[in-house]
Amino acid sequence: MTLRKPDSHLNNSCAFFNTDAICLKTLEGKNNSIVIFLFTKEFGPLVVFSKISLKKKSNTLSNLDIGQEISVTLNKKNDSYYLKECSLKTCFNYSDYSALILSGFVLEISSNLPEEIAIKFDVFYNLLLKTLGAISEKKAPFNHVINFQIKLLEFTGNSGDVLFCSKCQNKIPENENSYAENNYWNFFCKDCYNGSNNTLILNNEERVILSQWMNSETSSNISDIHLAKPIVIKIQKYLFQVYADMFTLKTLPQLAQLLNEKLK
Numbered sequence: 001m002t003l004r005k006p007d008s009h010l011n012n013s014c015a016f017f018n019t020d021a022i023c024l025k026t027l028e029g030k031n032n033s034i035v036i037f038l039f040t041k042e043f044g045p046l047v048v049f050s051k052i053s054l055k056k057k058s059n060t061l062s063n064l065d066i067g068q069e070i071s072v073t074l075n076k077k078n079d080s081y082y083l084k085e086c087s088l089k090t091c092f093n094y095s096d097y098s099a100l101i102l103s104g105f106v107l108e109i110s111s112n113l114p115e116e117i118a119i120k121f122d123v124f125y126n127l128l129l130k131t132l133g134a135i136s137e138k139k140a141p142f143n144h145v146i147n148f149q150i151k152l153l154e155f156t157g158n159s160g161d162v163l164f165c166s167k168c169q170n171k172i173p174e175n176e177n178s179y180a181e182n183n184y185w186n187f188f189c190k191d192c193y194n195g196s197n198n199t200l201i202l203n204n205e206e207r208v209i210l211s212q213w214m215n216s217e218t219s220s221n222i223s224d225i226h227l228a229k230p231i232v233i234k235i236q237k238y239l240f241q242v243y244a245d246m247f248t249l250k251t252l253p254q255l256a257q258l259l260n261e262k263l264k
């Protein structure tokens with residue numbers, strides 16, 4: 001796995017470069033400065049500074065909306081990055097309540113990725129873009145948000161085939177349940193399952209649907225394969241606990257509550 005950082009090819013003390021990015025968060029600081037949290041396609045997460053107040057949005061900064069895909073020109077000076085140009089590349093629409101909550105949840109996770117998650121930046125970037133696109137277009141957004149969380153667990157290596165027991169490697173018998181526990185997306189048969197507070201239990205019918213769904217790479221399959229609401233709710237409930245433990249996000253319980261209300 002190659003993780004390329006801007007520093008690895010920008011050795012000059014002052015250099016300009018272009019990249020596509022998704023704006024995750026902005027903070028207004030002292031002296032009309034703005035701190036912008038980007039996830040860039042080539043270099044992953046970057047914290048970028050700009051000097052103009054958002055209140056007096058210039059043309060450059062008018063494109064700087066959270067959750068949008070932008071093309072940026074950045075200036076690297078010593079160890080800091082400064083925003084020089086910014087244009088809108090893909091405009092997403094989060095105009096309703098549900099879209100705002102879902103995109104807020106996905107962006108919150110994206111801006112708090114733990115260091116130990118080894119991700120290929122472009123792979124994560126495309127996943128984030130696809131998820132935000134589905135939320136914006138209202139194409140099975142809950143499916144895509146769950147897919148986003150499972151894929152992220154795959155990047156950490158905490159995932160396995162839903163049809164097989166991760167411990168004894170046997171195919172889980174059709175008349176038995178399978179169990180995921182301890183913050184992994186690995187499943188166990190009833191003999192190998194330890195029993196923990198946060199457990200996801202799937203019957204055969206549910207794991208067959210989930211298996212088809214997880215093995216389909218295209219966005220339309222994720223939208224088209226129907227996950228019944230009770231499955232969505234129990235998967236999301238399990239994943240929230242996983243993410244609450246993994247990311248220690250203070251806002252996650254609040255987001256979980258909002259999301260659960262929308263799921264009902």
Ligand SMILES: [Zn+2]
Pocket residue numbers: 165166167168169170188189190191192193
């Ligand atoms: Zn087993």
